[in-house]
Amino acid sequence: MDKVVCLPRLSRVAVCGGTHGNELSGVYLVREMLKANKKVTDKDEDNSLSVTTLISNPLATQQCRRYVSRDLNRCFTNASLYGPVSDESPYEVIRAQELNATLGPKGSPEAVDLVCDLHNTTSCMGLCVIAYSDSDWICLQIFRHLKRQMPDMQVRYLNYAISGQEAYSLDTVGKHGFGMEIGPQPHGVVRSNIYTTMKLGVQHMLEWVRLFNSGTVFEGGPVDVFTVVQNIDYPRDPETHDITAAVHPQLQDRDFCLLRPDDPLFQTFSGETLRYHGEESLYPFFINESAYYEKNIALLLARKHSVMVPAIGRSRSTEEGHKNMI
Amino acid sequence: MDKVVCLPRLSRVAVCGGTHGNELSGVYLVREMLKANKKVTDKDEDNSLSVTTLISNPLATQQCRRYVSRDLNRCFTNASLYGPVSDESPYEVIRAQELNATLGPKGSPEAVDLVCDLHNTTSCMGLCVIAYSDSDWICLQIFRHLKRQMPDMQVRYLNYAISGQEAYSLDTVGKHGFGMEIGPQPHGVVRSNIYTTMKLGVQHMLEWVRLFNSGTVFEGGPVDVFTVVQNIDYPRDPETHDITAAVHPQLQDRDFCLLRPDDPLFQTFSGETLRYHGEESLYPFFINESAYYEKNIALLLARKHSVMVPAIGRSRSTEEGHKNMI
Numbered sequence: 001m002d003k004v005v006c007l008p009r010l011s012r013v014a015v016c017g018g019t020h021g022n023e024l025s026g027v028y029l030v031r032e033m034l035k036a037n038k039k040v041t042d043k044d045e046d047n048s049l050s051v052t053t054l055i056s057n058p059l060a061t062q063q064c065r066r067y068v069s070r071d072l073n074r075c076f077t078n079a080s081l082y083g084p085v086s087d088e089s090p091y092e093v094i095r096a097q098e099l100n101a102t103l104g105p106k107g108s109p110e111a112v113d114l115v116c117d118l119h120n121t122t123s124c125m126g127l128c129v130i131a132y133s134d135s136d137w138i139c140l141q142i143f144r145h146l147k148r149q150m151p152d153m154q155v156r157y158l159n160y161a162i163s164g165q166e167a168y169s170l171d172t173v174g175k176h177g178f179g180m181e182i183g184p185q186p187h188g189v190v191r192s193n194i195y196t197t198m199k200l201g202v203q204h205m206l207e208w209v210r211l212f213n214s215g216t217v218f219e220g221g222p223v224d225v226f227t228v229v230q231n232i233d234y235p236r237d238p239e240t241h242d243i244t245a246a247v248h249p250q251l252q253d254r255d256f257c258l259l260r261p262d263d264p265l266f267q268t269f270s271g272e273t274l275r276y277h278g279e280e281s282l283y284p285f286f287i288n289e290s291a292y293y294e295k296n297i298a299l300l301l302a303r304k305h306s307v308m309v310p311a312i313g314r315s316r317s318t319e320e321g322h323k324n325m326i
Numbered sequence: 327m328d329k330v331v332c333l334p335r336l337s338r339v340a341v342c343g344g345t346h347g348n349e350l351s352g353v354y355l356v357r358e359m360l361k362a363n364k365k366v367t368d369k370d371e372d373n374s375l376s377v378t379t380l381i382s383n384p385l386a387t388q389q390c391r392r393y394v395s396r397d398l399n400r401c402f403t404n405a406s407l408y409g410p411v412s413d414e415s416p417y418e419v420i421r422a423q424e425l426n427a428t429l430g431p432k433g434s435p436e437a438v439d440l441v442c443d444l445h446n447t448t449s450c451m452g453l454c455v456i457a458y459s460d461s462d463w464i465c466l467q468i469f470r471h472l473k474r475q476m477p478d479m480q481v482r483y484l485n486y487a488i489s490g491q492e493a494y495s496l497d498t499v500g501k502h503g504f505g506m507e508i509g510p511q512p513h514g515v516v517r518s519n520i521y522t523t524m525k526l527g528v529q530h531m532l533e534w535v536r537l538f539n540s541g542t543v544f545e546g547g548p549v550d551v552f553t554v555v556q557n558i559d560y561p562r563d564p565e566t567h568d569i570t571a572a573v574h575p576q577l578q579d580r581d582f583c584l585l586r587p588d589d590p591l592f593q594t595f596s597g598e599t600l601r602y603h604g605e606e607s608l609y610p611f612f613i614n615e616s617a618y619y620e621k622n623i624a625l626l627l628a629r630k631h632s633v634m635v636p637a638i639g640r641s642r643s644t645e646e647g648h649k650n651m652i
Contacts, residue, residue, distance in 0.1 A: 028569075029595070032595045064619070064620075122514075184512075186448045186510075187514065187616070188616035188617075189448050189616045191575075191578060191614065192572040192573060192575040193575050193578070195572055196575075243354075243516075246516045246517065246518040249518040252518060252519070267518045269358040270358065288515055288517065293390070293515075
């Protein structure tokens with residue numbers, strides 16, 4: 001067998017829904033998990049795992065909106081988390097600091113071991129594991145496990161290459177973390193098939209953590225990683241800033257299908273086709289995501305590369321350390 | 327030829343988008359039409375047609391929300407239109423009265439001849455002509471025209487059997503009127519295929535009006551009409567009122583496919599199937615429409631019946647009257 005990379009056990013996992021209050025699969029899955037058990041703690045000596053489930057943005061969830069004042073999932077940079085707040089600060093900035101106190105502090109030894117943050121997209125993206133690294137072996141091995149266990153599902157790994165301090169999303173508060181993004185599903189809607197996929201994804205993720213904690217060694221292997229390269233905005237009217245075209249019907253719903261130079265990109269509202277003028281063939285995703293209109297993003301583009309993930313197992317020493325802590 | 331029902335020419339037509347500010351096909355189509363021509367008036371003596379295009383709810387459109395204070399498309403009952411308003415009245419109540427002044431007054435001889443109000447749904451409904459009557463021969467003949475001209479599209483006629491005074495939607499302000507509802511499209515998203523379908527639908531509708539005004543006689547024939555019978559809410563937690571199930575995967579996206587007693591209706595978040603306990607097989611539609619969660623509607627059910635639409639043509643006398651008016 002290959003050399004096994006040994007990593008500390010994952011004792012505390014957080015599963016978060018409603019970070020965006022209108023992405024309903026995560027909202028209803030977390031509520032279901034909370035109903036089943038406020039806090040599931042398996043006290044088996046060699047296999048202890050504490051799973052915290054929470055609604056990240058209760059106010060936005062209550063109103064079935066993405067956010068109330070500011071996109072919560074952009075409020076977890078170090079600058080935002082450790083900046084001053086007052087009663088007048090946006091709700092989400094305050095809430096991010098609360099979540100950081102509960103699940104973090106980000107970057108500290110006290111942070112939970114793993115954050116899995118549940119999201120939906122209107123884009124036809126299947127199930128994506130979204131992380132900020134192509135060398136977090138925990139996230140990559142969980143991704144391999146999901147891919148193995150869910151053979152009927154398109155499962156992909158997306159890497160936003162942003163440093164930890166600059167990384168802005170809730171999942172960066174944990175020692176490890178990723179977004180579980182599933183689509184297509186309109187915001188403000190829960191579709192049974194998407195809900196069930198998310199439920200299975202979370203079950204398989206927790207199953208992997210339990211196996212890992214109990215000493216299972218996971219073999220290594222190559223993994224396709226999509227690394228974000230750039231984003232493309234809609235064509236817009238220079239005066240009103242209104243969009244003047246929609247995603248081209250030949251591109252719509254073709255997330256992760258290679259976009260080649262001169263392929264159709266947009267269709268203007270008067271019927272004209274606009275083409276992709278990039279020089280490099282890249283993989284489009286988040287194509288026509290509803291929430292990204294206001295962020296000036298019609299789609300993102302990624303480069304695909306292969307990452308060799310090592311075999312991993314639980315480190316003994318850390319387990320001892322962990323036991324001593326208890 | 328059958329007896330021809332003669333009806334007055336349609337001199338003034340209104341095409342409205344953004345009655346719900348996050349239903350984007352209509353918003354962008356109306357903006358496109360406004361750009362092309364603020365007000366298209368064909369001054370041909372025998373064929374005069376004035377088309378007014380407008381954004382019904384500019385504030386909600388600007389914010390990409392269904393509405394700001396209240397659902398505008400429920401504010402056109404006589405009670406709401408002719409009730410007192412003050413500065414504290416909800417924005418949409420005031421706006422409805424403005425629109426009634428512009429396009430109505432509802433029920434008066436001054437009202438525009440035809441209102442076509444553009445909507446999108448997250449449900450898989452194809453193109454629906456939605457009206458409050460199964461004997462408005464103008465709406466039914468326009469429906470027949472759309473069906474003929476758009477053979478690749480599912481085109482259906484929905485009848486909400488509500489009296490004129492109680493009828494609550496913008497299209498009831500005109501002498502004739504209907505909603506053009508097209509889906510599936512997530513709210514806050516514009517999909518090229520749905521936009522193009524709506525554009526074609528409006529073009530064919532206006533083409534029909536021009537043909538009608540120019541003296542074309544349209545033959546009669548039978549038409550399938552879906553008349554709304556009832557609606558069904560989601561199963562809900564009796565305490566929190568949160569929904570506890572999603573539309574069943576076997577029902578999702580099967581709008582207008584007959585629902586039979588004992589067919590699956592919902593799948594609870596814990597995985598249980600709930601069945602349809604009605605005694606009558608009916609046609610479901612607006613299945614899992616995002617905006618209807620807050621209205622306690624998971625789907626509506628309709629009865630299908632056949633209506634014999636008579637041949638219609640333009641009445642001479644009214645044309646003379648119209649000419650005299652000019």
